[in-house]
Amino acid sequence: MLLSVPAFAERLREACAEKNAAFRIVYHINPDGDCIGSGYALAMILRALGAKTAVTGRDPVPAQFRELTDRLPNDNLPDGALYIGVDGKDRSRTGQTLQEMPYAFWIDHHGSPETQAPSELVLPERSACGEIVLELAEALGVPVTPQMAELLYTALVTDTNCFRTVSTNAVSFRSAARLTEYGADAYGIARRYAMVKSPARLAIERTVFGKMHTLCCGRLVSSEILLSDLADAGIAEQNAPELQNINGLLEVIGSAEMTVMVREYPEGTPEGRTRFSVKTTSAKLSARDIAEQMGNGSGHPQAAGGFSDLTPGEARAKLEALCAKALEAAE
Numbered sequence: 001m002l003l004s005v006p007a008f009a010e011r012l013r014e015a016c017a018e019k020n021a022a023f024r025i026v027y028h029i030n031p032d033g034d035c036i037g038s039g040y041a042l043a044m045i046l047r048a049l050g051a052k053t054a055v056t057g058r059d060p061v062p063a064q065f066r067e068l069t070d071r072l073p074n075d076n077l078p079d080g081a082l083y084i085g086v087d088g089k090d091r092s093r094t095g096q097t098l099q100e101m102p103y104a105f106w107i108d109h110h111g112s113p114e115t116q117a118p119s120e121l122v123l124p125e126r127s128a129c130g131e132i133v134l135e136l137a138e139a140l141g142v143p144v145t146p147q148m149a150e151l152l153y154t155a156l157v158t159d160t161n162c163f164r165t166v167s168t169n170a171v172s173f174r175s176a177a178r179l180t181e182y183g184a185d186a187y188g189i190a191r192r193y194a195m196v197k198s199p200a201r202l203a204i205e206r207t208v209f210g211k212m213h214t215l216c217c218g219r220l221v222s223s224e225i226l227l228s229d230l231a232d233a234g235i236a237e238q239n240a241p242e243l244q245n246i247n248g249l250l251e252v253i254g255s256a257e258m259t260v261m262v263r264e265y266p267e268g269t270p271e272g273r274t275r276f277s278v279k280t281t282s283a284k285l286s287a288r289d290i291a292e293q294m295g296n297g298s299g300h301p302q303a304a305g306g307f308s309d310l311t312p313g314e315a316r317a318k319l320e321a322l323c324a325k326a327l328e329a330a331e
């Protein structure tokens with residue numbers, strides 16, 4: 001059941017008042033800064049209300065966030081701890097085992113047509129789940145400590161790519177302002193999570209730029225990442241943190257109205273050997289139309305994608321041709 005912030009906060013407060021109150025907070029697979037920051041901050045908030053808490057997920061906390069979370073060990077939970085999902089879109093995003101758990105609470109900014117838990121707080125207009133956790137702390141009257149602010153500001157910076165995504169809005173900046181007042185180090189976090197690049201990230205960015213095609217008078221930009229490129233860069237897999245927001249690199253070309261990224265997957269990947277993504281910056285164009293014409297693609301008008309059985313080179317050529325046609329038609 002979808003609840004307002006005050007109603008959800010009240011139910012959390014009631015649950016915290018129970019004897020042996022305990023919560024298991026679950027973040028999604030391939031964790032990012034938002035689910036980690038939101039999950040660990042929520043654990044601190046519920047602890048401040050007297051509950052025992054543990055944060056968990058199918059995958060370990062990525063190395064880049066461990067300096068935030070290593071200082072926050074999990075409590076030993078008694079039997080009957082209540083499950084809370086954060087930032088997950090739906091239960092399937094918590095992985096095969098955890099999705100079967102009886103979630104009591106669900107906090108998210110994605111929105112799903114299905115019910116995820118008896119008590120749900122879902123605000124799709126928020127640019128990061130961390131903003132919702134901040135609103136919850138304030139509604140519960142729990143003082144936001146500098147450590148909580150650090151976690152939640154990290155959630156906001158990573159999910160908005162440092163306030164640069166289309167989802168960034170006035171509320172994002174109001175949340176950022178409050179978190180800065182609560183003690184978040186705005187420059188330090190922006191530098192650590194939006195400016196600093198690992199040697200592997202630098203290597204793969206060089207590849208993406210080096211293989212870039214600029215077509216249709218600069219209106220179409222494409223690139224590709226092959227398995228050999230990943231190996232050369234020292235990146236183990238397509239879900240590696242070094243590849244986060246990698247498709248967005250193509251938007252450095254100011255005239256780009258459509259961007260295409262093609263990524264090779266290992267032989268035997270059931271979905272197909274090539275994964276593609278299409279994005280558009282123009283309301284007159286539909287990335288979803290292009291993805292659908294590739295066979296089994298889907299998505300939103302602005303961003304879509306899917307898998308293909310074509311080789312990366314074939315898929316890229318087909319996508320470039322489809323986009324060129326769409327651009328011509330939209331003139």
Ligand SMILES: [Mn+2]
Pocket residue numbers: 034035087109127128129159
């Ligand atoms: Mn998120």
